[in-house]
Amino acid sequence: MATTIQPDSATETTRQRYNRSARFYDAGQAVGERFVLRRLRERLWARAPSAGHILEVGVGTGVNLPYYPAGARVTAIDVSDRMLARARQRAARLHVPVDLALMDAQRLDFPDRTFDAVVATCVFCSVPDPVAGLRETLRVLKPGGRLLLLEHVRSENPVVGKVMDLLNPLMVRLSGANLNRRTVDNVRSAGAHDLDVASHAFGIVKLIEARSPASEAWRWSP
Numbered sequence: 001m002a003t004t005i006q007p008d009s010a011t012e013t014t015r016q017r018y019n020r021s022a023r024f025y026d027a028g029q030a031v032g033e034r035f036v037l038r039r040l041r042e043r044l045w046a047r048a049p050s051a052g053h054i055l056e057v058g059v060g061t062g063v064n065l066p067y068y069p070a071g072a073r074v075t076a077i078d079v080s081d082r083m084l085a086r087a088r089q090r091a092a093r094l095h096v097p098v099d100l101a102l103m104d105a106q107r108l109d110f111p112d113r114t115f116d117a118v119v120a121t122c123v124f125c126s127v128p129d130p131v132a133g134l135r136e137t138l139r140v141l142k143p144g145g146r147l148l149l150l151e152h153v154r155s156e157n158p159v160v161g162k163v164m165d166l167l168n169p170l171m172v173r174l175s176g177a178n179l180n181r182r183t184v185d186n187v188r189s190a191g192a193h194d195l196d197v198a199s200h201a202f203g204i205v206k207l208i209e210a211r212s213p214a215s216e217a218w219r220w221s222p
Contacts, residue, residue, distance in 0.1 A: 010128035017176035018080035052116030058123030062087030134190035141212035
């Protein structure tokens with residue numbers, strides 16, 4: 001599959017950050033995975049269609065591979081070639097069939113209305129232009145297709161939210177992830193329909209299900 005990493009400085013910075021962290025990424029996420037994310041990943045993927053074509057945006061090291069529906073065809077992309085290499089190793093070890101590709105979430109190299117569902121977990125905190133990336137997910141979804149997201153977001157508590165704002169520049173520099181994204185608002189801004197949002201971990205972690213517009217005539221124009 002074609003590589004679509006464009007010479008955009010913010011995207012390149014993100015790619016380099018995740019290339020640097022790929023080797024240690026799973027170890028750094030181990031506590032969050034054990035106590036919060038693992039069960040939520042399972043719940044999110046249980047909402048994915050059991051058949052059809054699914055796109056995973058931001059496959060990372062392949063931590064979601066065990067949850068892929070057995071009857072579905074899955075294509076998975078990431079902006080980091082080193083993350084993809086680890087996902088490829090994990091897929092071979094687990095014997096999970098998946099089409100892996102190096103690609104920018106903001107510029108998906110797929111035709112309109114390709115996928116029955118798009119799934120992403122802890123991804124749109126680090127996409128440089130999250131609304132552009134979310135619009136791309138809607139573009140490649142079939143009419144009425146499911147967008148399934150697991151994301152950490154800015155706290156609605158005014159004090160905690162302010163602390164997240166203050167810490168955000170440091171966290172972006174260290175890890176590439178923004179602490180204070182308003183991802184539910186971004187999903188709405190992208191044009192998704194029928195949002196269903198469940199809050200976890202004191203409201204900081206969200207399970208989001210939305211639908212692409214049902215009309216095949218729908219297009220987003222900049």
